Amino acid sequence: MRNFTFMLMLVVSVNGFSQKFTKDEKAFILAGDVKTALPIYQTNNEHQHRVLLAQSQDISPKDKTLPVLIDRMRLALAKTEGGVGIAAPQVGINRRVILVQRFDKTDYPVEYFINPKIVWRSELLNKGPEGDLSIDQFREPFYRSYSIRLEYYDLDNKKHDEMVEGFTAVIFQHEIDHLSGILISDKFRNEKTLQYKEVKVYQKPKN
Template structure:
């Protein structure tokens, strides 16, 4: 496994790209998943979409295990949200592509997704709580949407300008 560079703001061109479906789960996809997982753990984070490492494919990894707990990675290809609850929940979200910035985001409290697992099998998952939030966050990435798109325009513009300025000053 190897670490991959994480794409960060101000590179919105890459982060806004809509990812393409994966045709099959082959050795290249599995290696990318493994590299993404290692990259996510090292960052550290709880989720990572392939577009965040510059690969516009509908792939993501998630692991909600806390420090000291056994790792429980989830490998997801071609996820599609098929149902969302009307009930909403708020979580303070962050993103490896927008480092050290956190904001409260409201999303559906429960979702159901269809996806393909690491063995190439079609699966359905019902998710609640942090897993539902994390899946929505990562699926948004695959659709060219960032979590800052769910906050006020003023806050979003402020954080984008902050990252543009840091990039110009060579701090990113």
């Protein structure tokens, strides 16, 4: 009985009590007009670059400030030219939240994902060009897994598990990299020393 109780408490503590926003994070998210976009951080600013390189932490899906962050991230993405995804570090918050445009769904909706985690990647790779909202005038080809298995939460603290492939899977991998402080400018330098078998199946869907 003791062992069962301990295991139950452990599961609840991991899944049910993710850390909430700090006082400073709340103040940042709620600053100004909350109906406007948060500014997108850039690598050419020293402070903003440090934020982009930092590891992001899980956030409680039930935090009352989280819907505001998601809305302001959505507005920030909408203001860009051709942006298809954004991560919370790109608006100054080191928390595991991303928005991704779902090219694998009808009408290509932009959806939010809380505490996303890739639990499986295919060995089959894509190669295609990627840019970044936080890196001005940078666009280079990268290798990404063609298919991934993804786990994440919604605002009701419900856990989801799904398979994603193609261009949408590429976006997920790019945005989840941001949560680990991985920028494509660094990834590009690292990949120069690696060799892959190229598979030409990477293409952004046309509207």
